Amino acid sequence: YQLRQMVTYKAKLAGSMAIAVDPKHTSQACPLCRHTAKENRDKRRHRFRCQACGYASNDDRIGAMNLCLKGKEYLLEGAGLA
Numbered sequence: 001y002q003l004r005q006m007v008t009y010k011a012k013l014a015g016s017m018a019i020a021v022d023p024k025h026t027s028q029a030c031p032l033c034r035h036t037a038k039e040n041r042d043k044r045r046h047r048f049r050c051q052a053c054g055y056a057s058n059d060d061r062i063g064a065m066n067l068c069l070k071g072k073e074y075l076l077e078g079a080g081l082a
């Protein structure tokens, strides 16, 4: 909650806005093909490798990519475009 408050404050200062999204499965879902499985992530080594399409990257980076996708989807739904 405190992090969300700080992010919202900083976003306002920058003339931007913060969107809160559900972080569920954001570290297990492939941002390219959307295949979601806990086997996609090697938590201990901070590695992500999609079992379906083979896309690989750092797991925190994958989490950030998925949060960004969720934010975009939220905006498109709000605009009636999704």
Ligand SMILES: [Zn+2]
Pocket: 030, 031, 032, 033, 034, 035, 050, 051, 052, 053, 054, 055
């Ligand atoms: Zn994939």
